[in-house]
Amino acid sequence: MISTKKDLINWLDEAVKEEAKFIGVLIRMPGFQNDELIINTHENIAKKIAYYYNTYDDNLQHRYSPGVSIVGVTYGNSLSAIEGELFGYPSSLQISVDLTGTEVFEQVLNILHHSFLKNDEQTQNFIYAQLRDVIGRTHDMRQFERG
Template sequence: MGVTMNNLEFCFNQAVVSGASYVGVLIEMEGFPQPEVIINKAENINSKLAYYKKTYDEDLNHRFAKGIKIIGCSYGDGFNDIQEDLT
């Protein structure tokens, strides 16, 4: 079973509660051999979650671009924390 919108929301909410400096998502894209990591600062957490909720369905497939999917989420105080969780 993959990551769902509920999992993503929980991750973002935990980032806020814990006072994390960053939140990151792991994105899988057709045609690319490896997923990409997108990292956002804490100040963007709420607006980024709102964007993801509008742009991705419950199973985290991109609504408007076939072949793009969120497959992971993590948060931490540094890029290394997130990288360790997502790779």
């Protein structure tokens, strides 16, 4: 994890060099039960670097909103990769785009298996989203094949 503005800027610079499609920044705010996840596309990273540099101090505390701080950052080429990295989901839950019927079934079993390993509401919501994603892509693929 990051603890200084220098760490944050280094992560974001690395995202630019790697041509990551997305960056994810976790913001902690008083009065909220969970951290806020902000996602930005590659095209916006340069402006976001300037914004974070000017708006947060060296310890990642918001200069103008007491109690607001950056507590995590990552980058990746899919939203589920960012979610997995910041919320600690196993990378094996990342699902490929080109699934056959057998692979869909195997992925669903894998997702269900992981749901038993970490049984909390946040993980369950992630598991359901992954299943909807697999089923949705399978349905879209079948529509495309019929088309």
